[in-house]
Amino acid sequence: ETGVTQSPTHLIKTRGQQVTLRCSSQSGHNTVSWYQQALGQGPQFIFQYYREEENGRGNFPPRFSGLQFPNYSSELNVNALELDDSALYLCASSNRGQGVTSPLHFGNGTRLTVT
Amino acid sequence: DAKTTQPNSMESNEEEPVHLPCNHSTISGTDYIHWYRQLPSQGPEYVIHGLTSNVNNRMASLAIAEDRKSSTLILHRATLRDAAVYYCIPYPNTGNQFYFGTGTSLTVIP
Numbered sequence: 001e002t003g004v005t006q007s008p009t010h011l012i013k014t015r016g017q018q019v020t021l022r023c024s025s026q027s028g029h030n031t032v033s034w035y036q037q038a039l040g041q042g043p044q045f046i047f048q049y050y051r052e053e054e055n056g057r058g059n060f061p062p063r064f065s066g067l068q069f070p071n072y073s074s075e076l077n078v079n080a081l082e083l084d085d086s087a088l089y090l091c092a093s094s095n096r097g098q099g100v101t102s103p104l105h106f107g108n109g110t111r112l113t114v115t
Numbered sequence: 116d117a118k119t120t121q122p123n124s125m126e127s128n129e130e131e132p133v134h135l136p137c138n139h140s141t142i143s144g145t146d147y148i149h150w151y152r153q154l155p156s157q158g159p160e161y162v163i164h165g166l167t168s169n170v171n172n173r174m175a176s177l178a179i180a181e182d183r184k185s186s187t188l189i190l191h192r193a194t195l196r197d198a199a200v201y202y203c204i205p206y207p208n209t210g211n212q213f214y215f216g217t218g219t220s221l222t223v224i225p
Contacts, residue, residue: 004158033212042202042215043159054210090158103149104213106158 002027004107006091007095012113018079021110023091025072030097033104034066034073035090043090048097049074078112086114124220127193135188135205135219142183146205149213150177154186154199161217162188173194198223201223 005024013019025070031050035043043060049068056057063079072093088111092104120138140147149164163170163177165186170177176189181214190197202218 003157035215040217042200042217043213045212048211058212092158103161103164104151104159106160108156108158 006107021076023074026095029093033092037088121219126222133190140184142205149204151202152199
């Protein structure tokens with residue numbers, strides 16, 4: 001089975017710009033979650049998508065938005081980038097059909113630097 | 116959401132057992148206890164989870180206290196590849212987000 005893949009692996013953007021990060025779920029998984037990880041911190045939940053709809057959101061402003069596609073892949077969009085948005089962005093897929101405690105399978109993330 | 120307390124860091128000698136503690140005294144009765152680890156430059160990796168009984172898998176064992184206020188992740192023989200940050204996460208069975216905290220950074224000494 002193929003694992004979770006994220007693209008790009010690294011990205012440099014300027015403050016005020018917009019960015020789109022992409023994630024392909026592990027095969028057989030129907031739920032995607034996005035996390036932000038600042039240096040030296042644990043990952044923080046941004047939001048989750050299930051059946052192409054947002055299914056829960058963490059404490060992040062509306063300029064963080066997402067999409068899930070029929071093939072369960074997903075995008076994270078961030079508008080009006082701020083310096084504090086510099087972080088590792090992690091995508092995780094899981095299968096709600098196995099119950100809500102289905103383990104998350106993470107990709108290796110996209111390292112975003114905002115200058 | 117239940118708060119967790121883990122040591123910031125621990126050391127272990129290679130090929131010796133490691134016991135990683137976690138205190139989750141505010142856990143609710145239906146929260147599962149999940150453990151993940153994150154190796155350098157990688158995303159977190161699922162290790163194990165349980166509700167009340169002790170659990171074993173090929174990676175580790177999870178010992179859950181009878182009152183469920185604490186748990187211990189046991190690596191039976193630490194290898195250099197086990198050097199990682201280990202996160203203990205109470206997770207409600209109706210939830211959709213994991214609160215990772217800052218975890219325990221495990222150093223394995225050759």
